[in-house]
């Protein structure tokens with residue numbers, strides 16, 4: 001049962017603390033600014049105001065009694081470095097620290113960070129991916145160029161059956177599953193319902209709302225999706 | 228053929244511009260600070276120094292001649308808002324703007340942003356996911372609780388065949404593919420090589436370096452992975 005400490009409740013740290021707690025994890029959220037502490041007090045297990053560069057304060061509040069600590073301090077790099085070093089010295093098994101540059105990463109690794117993350121740069125990479133392949137929502141790479149991908153069904157497929165479309169012959173792609181979202185009329189008003197057909201047969205007719213999960217070469221999937 | 232403009236080359240904007248250009252997209256990178264412009268001049272199509280709050284400068288440099296513009300200015304929210312508004316007025320089809328709060332998002336949408344992103348918060352959500360399911364590298368949700376997932380092969384499977392492990396009977400999980408990374412001795416020194424077996428048969432022996440791509444219920448996959 002993993003306990004987490006998040007130190008620094010800026011935009012990255014606060015969302016991290018809340019997302020962990022939302023999924024049932026035990027989270028101690030720490031910040032020296034009482035406003036940031038107050039902003040999360042109802043969303044995490046414990047919210048504590050303290051200066052994380054103060055070793056006694058960390059120990060007094062039990063910040064060292066977690067399995068994973070994330071130092072999410074951004075602007076103040078010295079505080080970040082000192083906090084990381086103190087948490088390792090206090091025996092925290094895994095300390096993840098935030099960096100803004102390659103040099104900062106090297107420093108953090110030298111003083112003991114087990115993993116270094118780059119929140120802004122990582123979002124930059126992800127946005128680039130999502131802009132370049134907008135119809136492909138998610139993918140898992142297989143071999144060099146084959147992937148499992150989830151994508152919106154192309155317009156020109158709507159209302160046609162998988163067999164009639166000859167997808168495997170024309171694109172070398174297999175459809176693992178089709179997700180369909182439909183609106184259901186209920187007494188209280190309409191709700192949406194998602195159904196999934198795994199390994200759909202040739203008679204399956206692709207609908208406007210369908211999402212396809214496919215296996216095939218990346219370039220063929222883009223050709224299928226881009227039309 | 229999509230052309231992109233990235234305005235604001237902080238950590239998020241710079242990485243976004245570089246990631247787009249790395250994948251062959253045409254990218255104009257803009258910043259009012261010459262140092263930031265210089266830092267990307269060899270990585271993007273054009274790097275331009277200008278104040279994006281100046282409509283004439285935007286037009287003179289052709290920043291309005293792109294299909295997608297991303298306003299990646301962080302700290303200076305007024306510049307972000309004005310730049311977004313100007314780009315829409317100049318006719319850019321899709322303007323994506325960065326925000327730091329819900330109120331900022333509402334303002335940006337009111338003045339015409341087509342999409343709003345939160346780089347720090349999005350990284351917080353992703354890190355939480357990766358911390359909570361560390362052995363599951365990537366996944367694609369299917370129905371409410373079934374997923375396609377990529378995960379490290381559990382220790383207790385190493386050296387055993389898929390048939391002997393009775394994975395489908397015991398976990399209700401199908402293995403779509405197995406990725407294996409091996410070191411190959413070459414004249415110039417060792418290199419790593421990735422091979423993938425799709426739909427491996429019951430005789431396939433799982434190795435220490437293997438990554439499994441599976442389909443099944445999320446909770447069963449976590450049980451398989453967590454052991």
Ligand SMILES: Nc1ncnc2c1ncn2[C@@H]1O[C@H](COP(=O)(O)OP(=O)(O)OP(=O)(O)O)[C@@H](O)[C@H]1O
Pocket residue numbers: 007008009010011012013030031032033036050051052053072073074075076079347
């Ligand atoms: N020594 C410290 N002890 C505890 N909290 C700290 C310390 N130093 C900074 N913080 C807190 O860390 C939080 C985030 O750090 P900071 O403002 O430096 O980064 P940021 O880059 O603006 O954050 P983000 O990009 O995530 O919004 C702030 O709320 C700040 O009060």
Ligand SMILES: Nc1ncnc2c1ncn2[C@@H]1O[C@H](COP(=O)(O)OP(=O)(O)OP(=O)(O)O)[C@@H](O)[C@H]1O
Pocket residue numbers: 120234235236237238239240257258259260263277278279280299300301302303306
């Ligand atoms: N009006 C403007 N025109 C052009 N560039 C601008 C303008 N305003 C700010 N910038 C540039 O935007 C860049 C990033 O913005 P800023 O420093 O405000 O955000 P940041 O939150 O620190 O960025 P990041 O978190 O991505 O590192 C800076 O390099 C800055 O020079």
